Amino acid sequence: MIRYVDGALYIGSYRARDLAERYGTPLYVYDTDHISEAVARLRGSLSIVGDVDIYYSMKANSNPHIVRFIYGLGVGIETTSAGEVYIAIESGVDPGRIMFTSPGVSLSELRYIIENGVRINVNSIGQLKMICGLDTKPEAIGLRINTGVASGHHRYVATGDPHSKFGISLEDADRAFRIAEECGITIERLHSHIGSGIADAEPYIENLSILLNLASKHRGVTEIDIGGGFGIKYRDEDPELNIDDLAEAVSKTIESWMKRSGGRSVRLAVEPGRFIVARSGVLLARVLDVFHRGGRQVVIVESGFNHLIRPVLYGSYHRVVPAENSGSREILDTDIYGPLCESGDYLALSRKLPKLSVGDLVAVLDVGAYGMVMASTYNSKPLPAEIMVSGGEVRVIRYRQGFRDLLSLIPKPR
Numbered sequence: 137m138i139r140y141v142d143g144a145l146y147i148g149s150y151r152a153r154d155l156a157e158r159y160g161t162p163l164y165v166y167d168t169d170h171i172s173e174a175v176a177r178l179r180g181s182l183s184i185v186g187d188v189d190i191y192y193s194m195k196a197n198s199n200p201h202i203v204r205f206i207y208g209l210g211v212g213i214e215t216t217s218a219g220e221v222y223i224a225i226e227s228g229v230d231p232g233r234i235m236f237t238s239p240g241v242s243l244s245e246l247r248y249i250i251e252n253g254v255r256i257n258v259n260s261i262g263q264l265k266m267i268c269g270l271d272t273k274p275e276a277i278g279l280r281i282n283t284g285v286a287s288g289h290h291r292y293v294a295t296g297d298p299h300s301k302f303g304i305s306l307e308d309a310d311r312a313f314r315i316a317e318e319c320g321i322t323i324e325r326l327h328s329h330i331g332s333g334i335a336d337a338e339p340y341i342e343n344l345s346i347l348l349n350l351a352s353k354h355r356g357v358t359e360i361d362i363g364g365g366f367g368i369k370y371r372d373e374d375p376e377l378n379i380d381d382l383a384e385a386v387s388k389t390i391e392s393w394m395k396r397s398g399g400r401s402v403r404l405a406v407e408p409g410r411f412i413v414a415r416s417g418v419l420l421a422r423v424l425d426v427f428h429r430g431g432r433q434v435v436i437v438e439s440g441f442n443h444l445i446r447p448v449l450y451g452s453y454h455r456v457v458p459a460e461n462s463g464s465r466e467i468l469d470t471d472i473y474g475p476l477c478e479s480g481d482y483l484a485l486s487r488k489l490p491k492l493s494v495g496d497l498v499a500v501l502d503v504g505a506y507g508m509v510m511a512s513t514y515n516s517k518p519l520p521a522e523i524m525v526s527g528g529e530v531r532v533i534r535y536r537q538g539f540r541d542l543l544s545l546i547p548k549p550r
């Protein structure tokens with residue numbers, strides 16, 4: 137776990153400074169203890185619901201070592217592209233434990249996914265018709281429904297918005313059931329992911345109730361997937377989804393539906409990404425430059441939105457702390473910028489941080505989800521390395537890119 141011991145930041149049993157010296161910087165470090173703890177917490181809370189399947193949404197972090205570790209905890213894998221399905225299978229995941237949901241998929245990708253026996257939720261009537269036209273059709277599929285219930289930390293992630301591109305509208309749902317029946321496919325599951333970074337149980341329950349109402353009309357439905365989106369605290373004052381409260385409310389809602397439905401039962405599925413991996417990740421970067429302007433300390437570090445885009449894309453907050461903190465240094469109003477040639481390239485603004493110097497190491501916290509997966513080589517800066525800390529073991533899970541990698545797919549210009 138991440139903590140300070142005598143002014144030195146530790147990730148698990150490793151001093152951050154030692155990891156940076158050994159593996160170089162910028163460096164993504166994941167501590168698997170956080171992942172195991174998050175999965176145990178989820179399991180503990182959701183056990184009250186009875187039959188629940190947990191799928192890890194690998195779009196949050198698709199490194200095969202992370203995927204394999206989480207799968208090893210008995211969790212299925214939720215995917216959104218044929219590439220993710222490929223990585224999951226290469227990571228050793230049984231295709232029957234992979235769920236696929238995507239707003240856009242080509243015919244050849246669909247064939248690949250279905251021929252591998254992956255479980256699929258269709259996002260639109262168009263996708264359903266594509267499946268009906270395949271030579272090899274699945275016996276059963278799920279429908280992603282847009283219930284009109286939306287929530288989340290930013291409008292970019294409020295996928296349940298009725299005007300978003302996600303899911304089949306309630307008006308079209310019965311037509312989708314008819315089309316599926318005509319082509320001999322059972323709709324066994326209703327799916328709805330309403331957003332990300334949700335701090336409140338209420339929209340989940342509203343969404344679940346709408347899905348259960350729809351299931352009442354369609355006896356083939358045996359599974360309800362309420363998606364992911366479970367919010368975490370990025371800073372102390374952030375609200376956080378209380379998973380116990382959510383589980384209790386879900387359990388009551390399903391129980392009451394079962395009573396009204398003459399004892400019919402449904403299995404619940406959830407597919408969190410952030411909740412499982414966000415806290416496990418730390419980005420270590422060195423200070424490249426420091427200057428003082430308008431009474432503020434301006435710090436340029438090795439990583440900007442090329443390595444962590446969340447602050448710029450969503451205005452997200454990540455704690456930034458010095459890896460070595462004697463406590464005796466002066467505390468200053470500080471802005472932390474990346475090295476990119478863009479004025480909007482920042483990691484953290486208006487923070488209280490000790491006086492920093494060139495070469496100091498800083499740690500950006502809670503970056504295990506939507507960190508490295510959204511990284512790019514913008515400004516032709518190679519991607520960082522990733523390492524995984526598991527108890528007393530450290531493993532490199534992605535090598536650092538070099539300049540040559542920037543050109544690896546490009547024929548030499550002549």
Ligand SMILES: Cc1ncc(COP(=O)(O)O)c(C=O)c1O
Binds near residue numbers: 196214331364409505
């Ligand atoms: C269909 C689906 N399921 C699950 C998730 C995971 O969301 P989160 O990481 O917020 O739990 C997403 C995220 O976009 C998603 O689109």
